[in-house]
Amino acid sequence: MYMDFSQLIDYIFVFFVIRSTNEKISYHFIHSKPSLVFENVSTLGIFLKAIIHFLLFSIIQHKCTMFNINSPPEPCTISNLIQILAPYVSILRKHCTSCTISIPYVSIADISYLLVRSAADKWTTAIDINVYSKNQQFRLFNSVKYGKNNPLIPSITFPFASSLQYSSSDILEKSLITLIEDHQIPKIYFKNKNFIIHFSPYSSSTTTIPQNLLNIKLINDHIEHSCFLNLDTNTNTNQNSSSSLHLNKSNKLDLSIPDIRIFIIFVQNIITSDPSHQVYIRSCFRGTYNNNLLFFNIAGYYKYCPKKKDHHQHNNVDIIINIKNYTYSIRCKDPECNNTILSWKKIK
Structure with a gap:
């Protein structure tokens, strides 16, 4: 099964920035006009953790003239991977712009920007992976925290950039992760420790697969061989x-x-x-x-x-x-x- 990798790029690398203070930058996802949806928010949380774990582990596995370290001998959590990579972030961003992994269009330097310094001056993921839960639909576009004046700043690729042509209800509906109103949109489920993309009888799942599609089997294989589920997820879908x-x-x-x-x-x-x-x-x-x-x-x-x-x-x-x-x-x-x-x- 395949998913549109450009959609994945929107999830991982295209951020909508909110500056709560001069020192703090938070990254938020807006799930907009999707080419796929998820069965629930918990599944999306596991999916994002799996992707982040896969990407960080891929950095460690890659070798080049400027970066060559031993792979960790035991299964690692995301926190372990961050600790291993922290001393090399500057090198990765500067010298690994041409280094790639098994998925297209993303360099090692790009992936290294998943790591940022927290307010406590510690390396962490740019994405708060602890907020994805059963009852949360992420932060909605144009919303602000109560009593705050901190609207999100959309990226240039945000599909609602010219939001005047969309009503508030349109933006709300198209921002909800699990809204499955269009039965032709493929849906991602998490069953038996694997991600499954379900195509409806009305969707065109047999169309030609372009080059920018990611084989989701890569992620499932990574989950199986890295003991990821036992280390980095606390979600029980049953x-x-x-x-x-x-x-x-x-x-x-x-x-x-x-x-x-x-x-x-x-x-x-x-x-x-x-x-x-x-x-x-x-x-x-x-x-x-x-x-x-x-x-x-x-x-x-x-x-x-x-x-x-x-x-x-x-x-x-x-x-x-x-x-x-x-x-x-x-x-x-x-x-x-x-x-x-x-x-x-x-x-x-």
Whole structure:
């Protein structure tokens, strides 16, 4: 199966820039007038991570007069690849403009621009690969953050550059990643650890394949041989199996206690609402001074902060249940957060 590589270039290299401060530049994708769509946002998240892993690993594998390092002996995460490449970014950008990999029209120098310095002066990916989740449709064109004046600056190849000829509803519909209104557009699914492009009976999947098409088998082969899924993705696309996964790891729960048994499903529903967060209940205990409180300690990748209304990078959280008032609160353990005053919600 093949996909239009120019579309991939739009995803990876054609950025729409927003400057939040003089020091910070963030890159956002606008999925516009697509030649393909995805089954859901989580699948797109895995796809982008796979592409980035493939591209960074391809840099390391390439050899030239200015760049020749040993390939890593063990499977590497994206973070590992960034650490390996960080000392060579300037060399790659300056001297590898003619070096290529197994896909056309992209040089090693081009790929090296996927790496940027963060506000903390550390190398990271230009794309925030942690934001792609079940409920997020990326940032929409012409949108701004609440109370901010920071509209996106479109690239010269952005198809809505002359946006006056498009209505707001047109732009909204054409920017949604998973909007499958046109049944002739090919759709990418992620099944059995492979990306599959599905062509409808009405699409022209048998047309001549031009040179700028990418054989998606390259990415599937890379996933299989690099152990990528075990290293860089936390997405479980099978929601039916997620509950058993999390319950099996909850090895410090005394399910003989009636109160815990009653509320465990409620807590599970909160932390597994987004399948991209591989997470489980580590333990649960009753409050020492207030026996009406149950403290569920959450482990894994659920790091939601009610005050930030987003996930931190490294904190853990408790979900506290008040069995008397039938309320709950999410307590963030990040040191930057003041947890002396908690916000409580009714359990419905």
